[in-house]
Amino acid sequence: MTEHKMPARSLKKWILPTLTGLFAIYASAALYYSTLEPEPLRLGATAICALLFILTGLIRKTLQRCAILLGMVTCFFIWFYTDRPSNTRDWAGEYAVLADAVQEGRIIHVHNIRNFSYKTESDYTPHYYNADFNLDHLSSIDLITSYWSGDSIAHVFLSFGFDDGRHLAVSIETRRQKKFAYSTIAGFFHHYELTYVTADERDLIGVRTDIRKERVYLYQLELSPQTREAVFKNYLTEIHQLNTQPRWYNTLLDNCTTEILARANARTRYRLDWRVLLSGYTASLAYDLELLNTHYDFATLHRLSRIIRPENATPDENYSNEIRESLPITLANK
Template sequence: MVLGLLCLGFFSTGCKAIVATNNRNWAPDQAKLPIGVVQGDEITIHNVRNCRYVTSDDYVVQYYDKDIRLSDIETVDYVVVPFKDSPSVAHTMLSFGLSDGQYLVSSVEIRKEANEEYSAWKGFFNQYELMYVIGDERDVINLSSNYYKSDVYLYRTVAQPEQAQALFLDVIKRANKLAADPEFYHTVTNNCTTNIVSHVNKIAPKSVPYDMRILLPGYSDEYAYSLGLLDTSVPFEQLRSQSQINHLAERYRDDENFSEYIRR
C-alpha cells in the first residue's frame, strides 16, 4: 500500500514537469486546431472539421473556413453520448444553430497523437493535451452515432439567441486560447463537460452549481433538465426517449439535410 502511494506520488510529481504543447505527431483528424477571428459581428472560423468516414478509423480528413455573423446564431443544443461500457460516463457537446439552418458543433476532446487511444486513467496524469473540435454535424454526430455506434441524445436548450451567441463567442475565445497556450486534459477537472459548465456559468453566473452529475456526465442531461435548461413540458424520461436520434442519423447519414432530419 505504502509502496503504491509512493509510486503514485512520484508519477504525479513527474507529470507536473511535463509541458503541454501543440507540436506533436497528431492523429490526422485532430491535426488542425480551430481558430476564430472576431471582428464585431463578423466571425471567420478557420479549420472547421468535415471528415467523411468509411469506418471510425478509415476516413477522409477535410477542413474548411467558414464566415458567419454572430447575430445569426439562434439556438444551442446539448448533445450527450454515453459510453457504451459505462453509461454513467458520457461525452458531451454543444451544437449551435444558425439562421440558415446550418449547425456548428463544439466538441472538447483529448488531442490524440497518431495511433493513440483514450484512457481515463492516463487522463489523470498529463498524458493528453486538450483541444476544441469545431465541426459540422455530418462529421461529429455521424461519427458518434453511425461509426462508434454510441447512443446519441440531442436536446434543444431553452437558451435565447442572445445567450446562444454569448456562449458561442466564449467557445471561440477558449478555442483560440488553447491554440496559443495549450493545456492538459484532466479526466475530472478539465474535460468536455466541465468546460461546457464553465462556458454556461460565464454567461449566466452560478446557473450550473457543481453536482455529481457533472462528474458523471451520463446523467448531465437529467441535471440540465432539473435546472430548467431543457424543455420541462414533458417528463424527463419522455424527453430523453424523444431526443435519441440514432435511427434518424442512420437513415440520413449521407443526406445534405442531415441536421434538419435528425431533429424531426
C-alpha cells in the same frame, strides 16, 4: 497512559507507509502516462521512481525517511508543474489540425471546420473548410450526449445553430498523439492536451450515429439570445487561445462537461454536482437547471430526444435536418 499512547503509535506505523504508497503509485503513473521522450526515458523514469519509493520504505529511521520522501515529493512536483502542454506533436489524424476563430465586428471567421467522410471509424477522408457566422443570426444551442456503454458515462458537446439552417458543432476532447491508444486512466495525468474539435454535424454527430452506432441524444437548450451569444463567444475565445496557449486535459478537472460549464459561466455549486463527473447524467442536470424543455418530464424528454437513424444511413447534406425531424424541438415548432 499506555492505553492512550498505543493508538497514536499504531497510527504512526501505518499512516506514513500508506501515504507513501499512495503517492508512489500516483507519481509512477504520472511518469508512465507522461509525454516524456524518448520512450526508454519515460519507462526508465517510471521504474526508477517506483524503486526509489520502495527503497525509502525500507529505511528504519523515521526522520531520515521523511526527509528523503520530502525531497522526492518536491522533485516530483517541480517536474509536474514545469511539464508544459504543447501543440507540436505527432497527432492522431482527427486531431491533426486545430480550429481557430476570429471575431470582426458581428462576424465570426471560423477556420479549419472539420468535415471528414467516414467509411469506418478509422477509415476516413479528411476535409476542412472555413466559414463565417453572424452573431445576429445565432438562433439555438443544442446539447448532445453520446453513449457507447451504459448510462453513466457519455460524451457531451454543443452544437450552435443559425437561422439560415447551418450548425457548428464543438466538442471538447482529448487531443491524442498518433502513437498512443485512448486510455481513460491516462486522462488523469499529463497525457493528453485539451482540444476543441470544431466540426460540421455530419462529422461530429454523424460518426457517432451512423458509424459507431452509439446512442445519441439531442436537446435544445432554452437560453436567452444574450446568453446564447455569451456562450458562443466564450467558446470562440477558448478556441483561439488554444492555438497559442495549449492546456492539459484532465478527466476530473478539465473534461468535456466541466469545460461546458466553465464556458457557460455556471455557478460553482453546480460544477460540484455528482452528475458533472458521471457525464451520462449531464442532461438531467441541465433539466433541473431549467435549461431544457420542461413541458415534458425528464424521462419522457430523454426518450423523445434520441436520434433514430435508418439502417445503413450515412450523413449527407441534409443530415442536420434529418436528425431533428422527430425530436421535441422540431415537433414543438410545427
